Amino acid sequence: MDFLHEIAAHYNHWITIFLMVSGLYIVVARGNMVKKLVGLSLFQTSVYLLYISPGKILGGTAPIISDQFEVYSNPLPHVLILTAIVVGVATLALGLALVVRINEAYGTIEEDEIFAEDEDE
Amino acid sequence: MISTHLPVLQVVLPLLGAVLCAMLHRGNWAWAVALVVSWTMPFIAGSLLLQVVADGPISYAIGGWSPPWGIEYRVDVVNAFVLVLVSSVGAVIMPYARLSVASEIAPERQAWFYAMYLLCLCGLLGITITDDAFNAFVFLEISSLSAYVLIALGRDRRALLAAYQYLILGTIGATFYVIGVGLLYTMTGTLNLVDIAGRIDAIETTRPILAALAFLTVGISLKLALFPLHVWLPNAYAYAPSVATAFLAATATKVAIYLLLRFFFSVFGVGFVFDTLPVTTIFLALSVAAMFGASIVAVFQDDVKRMLAYSSVAQIGYITLGIALANQTGLTGGIVHLFNHAIMKSALFLVLGAVFYRIGSVKIQELAGIGYRMPITMGAFVIAGLGIIGTPGTAGFISKWYLALGALEAGDWWIVFLLVGSSVISILYIGRVVEVVWFRPVGEAAKAASDPPNSMMIPALVLVAATVYFGIDADLTVGVAAQAAQTLLEGLK
Numbered sequence: 106m107d108f109l110h111e112i113a114a115h116y117n118h119w120i121t122i123f124l125m126v127s128g129l130y131i132v133v134a135r136g137n138m139v140k141k142l143v144g145l146s147l148f149q150t151s152v153y154l155l156y157i158s159p160g161k162i163l164g165g166t167a168p169i170i171s172d173q174f175e176v177y178s179n180p181l182p183h184v185l186i187l188t189a190i191v192v193g194v195a196t197l198a199l200g201l202a203l204v205v206r207i208n209e210a211y212g213t214i215e216e217d218e219i220f221a222e223d224e225d226e
Numbered sequence: 227m228i229s230t231h232l233p234v235l236q237v238v239l240p241l242l243g244a245v246l247c248a249m250l251h252r253g254n255w256a257w258a259v260a261l262v263v264s265w266t267m268p269f270i271a272g273s274l275l276l277q278v279v280a281d282g283p284i285s286y287a288i289g290g291w292s293p294p295w296g297i298e299y300r301v302d303v304v305n306a307f308v309l310v311l312v313s314s315v316g317a318v319i320m321p322y323a324r325l326s327v328a329s330e331i332a333p334e335r336q337a338w339f340y341a342m343y344l345l346c347l348c349g350l351l352g353i354t355i356t357d358d359a360f361n362a363f364v365f366l367e368i369s370s371l372s373a374y375v376l377i378a379l380g381r382d383r384r385a386l387l388a389a390y391q392y393l394i395l396g397t398i399g400a401t402f403y404v405i406g407v408g409l410l411y412t413m414t415g416t417l418n419l420v421d422i423a424g425r426i427d428a429i430e431t432t433r434p435i436l437a438a439l440a441f442l443t444v445g446i447s448l449k450l451a452l453f454p455l456h457v458w459l460p461n462a463y464a465y466a467p468s469v470a471t472a473f474l475a476a477t478a479t480k481v482a483i484y485l486l487l488r489f490f491f492s493v494f495g496v497g498f499v500f501d502t503l504p505v506t507t508i509f510l511a512l513s514v515a516a517m518f519g520a521s522i523v524a525v526f527q528d529d530v531k532r533m534l535a536y537s538s539v540a541q542i543g544y545i546t547l548g549i550a551l552a553n554q555t556g557l558t559g560g561i562v563h564l565f566n567h568a569i570m571k572s573a574l575f576l577v578l579g580a581v582f583y584r585i586g587s588v589k590i591q592e593l594a595g596i597g598y599r600m601p602i603t604m605g606a607f608v609i610a611g612l613g614i615i616g617t618p619g620t621a622g623f624i625s626k627w628y629l630a631l632g633a634l635e636a637g638d639w640w641i642v643f644l645l646v647g648s649s650v651i652s653i654l655y656i657g658r659v660v661e662v663v664w665f666r667p668v669g670e671a672a673k674a675a676s677d678p679p680n681s682m683m684i685p686a687l688v689l690v691a692a693t694v695y696f697g698i699d700a701d702l703t704v705g706v707a708a709q710a711a712q713t714l715l716e717g718l719k
Contacts, residue, residue: 145397152408185360188364189363189404196397200393203378203386203390203393204390211383223384
């Protein structure tokens with residue numbers, strides 16, 4: 106019972122780990138370059154959760170100083186992750202732009218077909 | 227006055243310069259902006275180094291928010307040394323860039339090239355100067371994203387593939403880094419590296435801290451191309467434009483090594499990382515594997531740029547070897563090699579860029595006898611190549627000498643034999659090029675070649691001269707590196 110309780114208490118971390126590992130798995134296991142980028146985005150998204158969820162304190166309120174409240178949630182992780190989301194979007198955009206160029210140059214976005222084409226040269 | 231703002235100018239000037247380059251849209255104008263900005267950088271970095279050597283660390287609060295709440299830029303001997311290295315290489319390459327870029331990149335893309343170059347410079351200098359773990363991540367991504375673009379601008383379509391693969395692995399590395407920083411932040415409640423260092427002792431055996439160290443180490447090792455996490459590097463260096471290769475080979479991996487040094491020594495502390503955990507063993511094994519594995523692969527490459535890229539992986543092995551030894555002499559050797567390798571490798575890549583400028587190829591079979599047509603260029607290749615081998619009288623010897631002394635000091639005498647053995651393999655791959663270039667009749671491809679114009683020749687020769695100079699008079703480099711090693715070993719606490 107204790108063990109199950111332990112698992113349930115940290116459910117946010119389990120979701121984080123699940124997203125992280127599945128994202129990384131897609132990056133490694135898929136040969137399609139767009140699917141790889143989807144996996145990469147999933148992997149990056151899991152980190153947002155890793156930062157945000159510990160920032161919330163049970164019973165805590167928004168960090169505005171007031172006599173009525175004593176416990177505040179930490180706003181900094183949200184700000185950090187706002188930056189990380191921007192970085193993630195930029196990475197995804199650049200990745201997709203590269204895939205478009207690769208498709209123009211090779212006529213395919215499957216990794217094994219591209220390697221085969223380069224072998225032929 | 228302005229001197230108090232030098233730390234932030236070091237990062238802001240290239241950032242603004244990049245925006246200006248992008249708006250100018252004309253290759254030559256953008257080049258002029260990049261030239262002015264990149265030549266300002268070494269002066270800022272140099273004066274910062276002089277200040278910290280004389281008066282100790284400088285702390286600069288961004289926007290007036292005092293640390294640890296605001297972002298702090300903190301300059302000490304270690305990162306001032308890296309700042310000088312990165313900005314000097316960035317500046318020396320710029321005069322070379324105009325002709326090389328004009329011949330390798332389509333006119334409408336040249337301004338973008340310079341914008342990305344400055345953005346990458348901004349990111350690398352930012353990682354080095356900041357004392358905020360998350361800020362370092364943002365700069366890491368600025369430098370990486372612009373590096374992917376620089377590589378993708380290469381002429382060969384395989385450059386696109388190399389950039390894509392680097393993007394995937396680089397992003398995984400950077401994300402590992404943020405995971406590590408996130409765990410550290412959850413445990414300590416701060417992102418300021420000095421502040422983290424002060425709080426980590428009490429909790430250093432807890433599992434999240436161990437996980438943080440593991441994520442940070444793997445993430446940064448991907449970025450610095452530690453064997454076997456180097457797979458992105460050879461293609462990226464081989465197919466990028468010549469200028470981008472010379473710049474990235476000298477700076478990007480070096481800055482990642484600096485970040486690793488910062489976390490190992492300043493944040494987590496020598497005692498924890500090297501005595502409690504088996505980091506020394508792991509890094510020794512991987513360094514030796516890099517020194518031999520990558521060197522042997524280099525011997526069999528037909529593309530000389532690719533060969534030198536594998537040689538870079540091997541040379542990074544020497545630097546991580548110095549880190550693994552974790553004693554004063556060994557670490558000095560590692561830091562000196564960080565500097566020396568950057569100079570020698572960018573010299574070699576600039577020479578190859580000149581060959582590419584003349585004959586449009588760097589395949590070894592096309593280089594037969596080219597030494598007789600490009601004597602100064604190929605003479606420079608030989609001298610810088612001797613530096614990579616570690617011949618006495620070149621900078622490469624100095625670093626290997628200190629690494630060997632450090633190994634003896636640590637009681638690992640067998641490492642000295644491995645150092646010599648790996649140098650012998652580097653004789654093979656450098657020698658293979660020298661043989662083709664100087665001891666064969668002039669081939670068809672090389673017939674029309676001649677030494678490149680002065681604007682390309684002089685930057686390469688400056689770096690070659692530095693290779694020889696720092697091999698004979700090493701007081702400057704070794705002196706600063708020894709001070710940096712001492713700072714690192716003492717930690718921040």
